[in-house]
Amino acid sequence: AQSVAQPEDQVNVAEGNPLTVKCTYSVSGNPYLFWYVQYPNRGLQFLLKYITGDNLVKGSYGFEAEFNKSQTSFHLKKPSALVSDSALYFCAVRDSGYSTLTFGKGTMLLVSP
Amino acid sequence: DGGITQSPKYLFRKEGQNVTLSCEQNLNHDAMYWYRQDPGQGLRLIYYSQIVNDFQKGDIAEGYSVSREKKESFPLTVTSAQKNPTAFYLCASTTGGTGGRDTQYFGPGTRLTVL
Numbered sequence: 001a002q003s004v005a006q007p008e009d010q011v012n013v014a015e016g017n018p019l020t021v022k023c024t025y026s027v028s029g030n031p032y033l034f035w036y037v038q039y040p041n042r043g044l045q046f047l048l049k050y051i052t053g054d055n056l057v058k059g060s061y062g063f064e065a066e067f068n069k070s071q072t073s074f075h076l077k078k079p080s081a082l083v084s085d086s087a088l089y090f091c092a093v094r095d096s097g098y099s100t101l102t103f104g105k106g107t108m109l110l111v112s113p
Numbered sequence: 114d115g116g117i118t119q120s121p122k123y124l125f126r127k128e129g130q131n132v133t134l135s136c137e138q139n140l141n142h143d144a145m146y147w148y149r150q151d152p153g154q155g156l157r158l159i160y161y162s163q164i165v166n167d168f169q170k171g172d173i174a175e176g177y178s179v180s181r182e183k184k185e186s187f188p189l190t191v192t193s194a195q196k197n198p199t200a201f202y203l204c205a206s207t208t209g210g211t212g213g214r215d216t217q218y219f220g221p222g223t224r225l226t227v228l
Contacts, residue, residue: 009153032214043117043203043219044156051214090155099163100146100171101217105155 002027002095006104013081014112021076021107023091030096033074035065038088038106047089050074061085081111116140117220119204124225126191126198134189134223136204143209145187146217149173150201162187163209191225199227 003026013019025031032051036044048059055067065076076089091104116139126132136145144163148156158171162181176195181187187206191198204220 034216036219041201041222041224043119043221044205046216046218049216099144100158100161103148103156105153 002031002093002098002102004091004093004102004104006089006091006107008107009105010108010110012110012112015083016080019078019081019085019109019111021089021091021109023074023076023104025072025074025091025093027093027095028097031072031074032094032096033065033067034092034094034101035059035063035074035076036090036092038090044090047076081109083111083113085109086111117204117206117218119202119220119223121223122221124223126225126227128227129193131190131192132225134191134202134204134225136187136189136220137185138187138204138206138220139185140206140208140218141184142206142218143184144207145181146205146207147171147177147179147187147189148203148205150203150222156203159189197227198225200225 005024034049035047038044047063048057050057050067058064063078088106090106092101094101118137120135146161147159157173159177160179162168178190202223205217207215207217
């Protein structure tokens with residue numbers, strides 16, 4: 001079985017401060033991990049993914065994520081938040097033996113001016 | 114949203130009616146997916162198809178049906194058996210055949226409301 005957890009329903013950060021959105025996962029094989037962002041009434045936009053190799057993955061719009069195998073985590077980070085980063089963020093996992101993605105429940109990021 | 118289109122953007126259904134949501138992609142992707150999104154529940158998989166003329170049930174297939182007659186198209190029918198169909202529906206596609214490493218790309222979604 002595969003599962004993913006986003007422990008925070010909402011994250012609040014001031015513009016210019018660093019942000020972290022947390023994600024932990026559970027798989028039996030090797031994990032393929034993804035982050036998506038969703039703006040209101042829109043589809044999901046792909047940000048970045050971890051497949052193998054370097055534990056620090058860089059993605060779109062200045063976002064990055066760190067894969068930590070021992071802690072089974074894949075937290076999304078950005079050094080300096082923008083008001084326009086305010087959106088709903090989803091973490092997703094696919095076990096190497098599976099053909100479908102499992103999504104977390106999402107974390108709402110609110111960046112205040 | 115890329116090369117995946119969903120129509121209509123908004124759809125209203127009366128009790129007891131079947132409705133069909135359209136999903137078309139021009140990315141030449143083999144696999145296509147339908148998800149349902151409800152507030153606070155993330156995305157839940159309804160059906161998916163990895164090749165033409167073949168599809169599998171996801172986690173919440175009851176009350177839904179699909180077809181995959183063409184590679185580009187994967188329509189979803191919400192039947193009257195679906196008791197709580199009001200939700201945001203998202204279609205996605207991937208290249209497939211890469212051992213799960215491929216990225217899913219999403220359409221813009223259809224918001225279905227039962228009157």
